Amino acid sequence: MRKIYRNYIDNFSGLSREIWLLSLVTFINRAGAMVLPFLSLYLVSEKGFTKPEVGIIMTCYGVGSIFGTIIGGKLTDGIGYHKTIVLSLLLGGLGFIGLQFLDTFYLICVGMFLLILLADAYRPAVFVAAEAYSKPGNVTRAIALIRLAINLGFSIGPVIGGIIITRINYASLFWIDGVTCALASLLLFIVLKPKKVVLKEKIIIKKEGKSPYKNPLYILLFLIMVLSSITFVQYFSVVPLFYKDVYLLSEDLIGLLLFINGAIIVIFEMPLVGWLERIKISKTMALLWGNAFLAASFLILNFSSWIGVLIIGMVLMTIGEMIASPFSSALALSMAPKGRKGSYMGLFSMSFSISHLVGHNAGMNLSDVYGYAFNWYVMFAVLIVVCLLSLWLYGILKKSSEYVEY
Template sequence: MKTLYTNYVDTFRGLSREVWWLALITFINRAGTMVVPFLSLYLTEGRGFELKQVGWIMTSFGLGSLAGSWLGGKLTDKYGFYNVMLWSLSLSALLFVGMGYLDGFYAICAGVFVLMLVADTFRPAIFVSLAAYSKPENRTRSLTLIRLAINLGFSLGPAIGGAIIAGIGYLGLFWTDGLTCLGAAGLFIWALDRRKGREKDADTTATTARSPYTDWPYLIFLLSMLLFGFVFLQYFSIIPLFYKDAYGLGEGSIGLLLSMNGLLIFILEMPLVAYFEKQKKISQVGILILGSLLMGLSFLALVVSPWVGLGIIGMMVMTLSEMLTFPFSNALAMRSAEGGQKGAYMALYSMAFSFSHIFAHNAGMRLVDAWGYDMTWWVMVACSVLSVVLLVFLKMTNQRSATKQLESVVEKAE
């Protein structure tokens, strides 16, 4: 047991002080973001919207996220990650509180869009900050630490959120989100030196001729991640409704089940990433193929039987898929950005998942409304298979490119 603990701790060694502070800031911010997992329930039960209306509101969520990711990349390349992250946290605090007082379909659509526009400028900025604060050999683990902070916060957030809903109602969630964003901004100012941040910005904001929009292997990779995100996001829009309708679970139980996802990631993701980093026979693309396959299998489990145990198994398989896909897709995106426009590359990576937000929630709600849950799960399986096909094509393309480069080196040597 002692050896197991020592090996687990060793996977965290070597990360910079700034990365640890960023992880803590992210944890505080994410632990307070309790509205998102309950947003579909809040809109149906708290506001009385129909599923079609909820789908359009969630589309506004995705559009705001998309615009915010694009804007965040532009602002990061121009003004640096430090300023973008600080202002995103500060303004999000005000917008979260304001969201709780909006009423009416169009007002909530607009409010959700503006909130996500501001909040998601943070995403490309933090990726660029990790490229600045991490050594190249530590970047995947640095990304994993940030994800651990996100998921630890997520494991606490829904459980606390369910209790807040039961105790004082949904409005308490919006106030909690606002106050935690404000607290994260305060810690950001205190822990990360502005002058040092600007020095790091100077190393990362330089642009080159290479643009992600002309890097077609990168675009294929992003398309596969868009499909993966489309499927993954059903766990945070339709799946809570499925748990309620199919299993008869209440908000508290749903919150605990969603919390299991974050807790498993907190315990297992870093050792899992460290293990796969040591496996030289499997590439990053190969790991992503495995992750997409597991995502499809998690939805197959929901089709087999209405037994709640299979729902739990599906959540566990999805969690394993998530642990493999997100750290290594992040790392692959950062590696692709080397020598290019880092803000633009990481913005486009974030935008792929924002596109998923635009289509996933609305399409999922409409599929359930028209055809029911089982047919919706089969659609998710098909999307996972298509993601795998794209990744296999990318892997074959990379292998052919590597072979040509080797042949060129050999010819020059001769």
């Protein structure tokens, strides 16, 4: 038992103080993020919108996310990752507080767009910060630690959020989310001072500074991430409605199901990433296997009406997320030339933004017209395509002389 504990702790060794502080701030931010997992339920049950209307609102979420990641990437390259993160957290927190006071469909669409534009400027900046504060060879584990902080907060948030909804009301969530974002911004400003960090030459051979939009291999990775993320965001909108409509689960039980995702990631992601690095799995193959597990998580939902498949599906999705997310981020960083990290990670983050633009709306309408089962089959088919594209990217990168790691 002591050996297991020692091996687990060893996965965290060698990470800088700044990475730990950044992870702490990220945890505080995500622990208060109770609104997003219940957003589709809130819009249907509290505001009375239909599924297609919720799909349009979530499309506005996606448009805001696209502009937010673009702006965040530009700001990161311009004013630096530290100022970008602080401003994003502070203004995003104020946005969450204000969103609860909007009632009409069009106002909520505009409010959602502005809120996510502010909040998602954080994403490319935190990737660049993770690399800037990392020692050579620690980037993937640094990203995994930040993801662990995100998921530790995310595992606690939905449980508390579900209880608050059941015992109090939805409005409390907006206040808690907004205040915790502001507190995270203040803590980051106090404890993590910006400093000049010399970016290390790591695994990039090509140094021309080519724009990410003119890099065909990066565009292929971007396409893979867009299609994968379109399926993944179903767990933030359509899946909670599926739990409530088909299995009649209450918000607190839905929160417990989401807790499984965060708890597994907190316990197992760092050891899993460490093990995969030790066996020297390529980043692209890790991306392929992660999406294979995600595909299985949707397929199993149609196998049985037994409530246990919800837990199995959540576990399969979580395994896929633990494998694909840190390695895809590390792959994107490794393909980014010096001086353009913000722009490259802005485009990478935009893949998730586009998934919000397309995924929620598509999932809501497919489920509304053809039923949930049809939607799960469509998501499974999309992920099979993603796996094939990942295999193609692996073959190209393996033969390429431009990149040492792939």
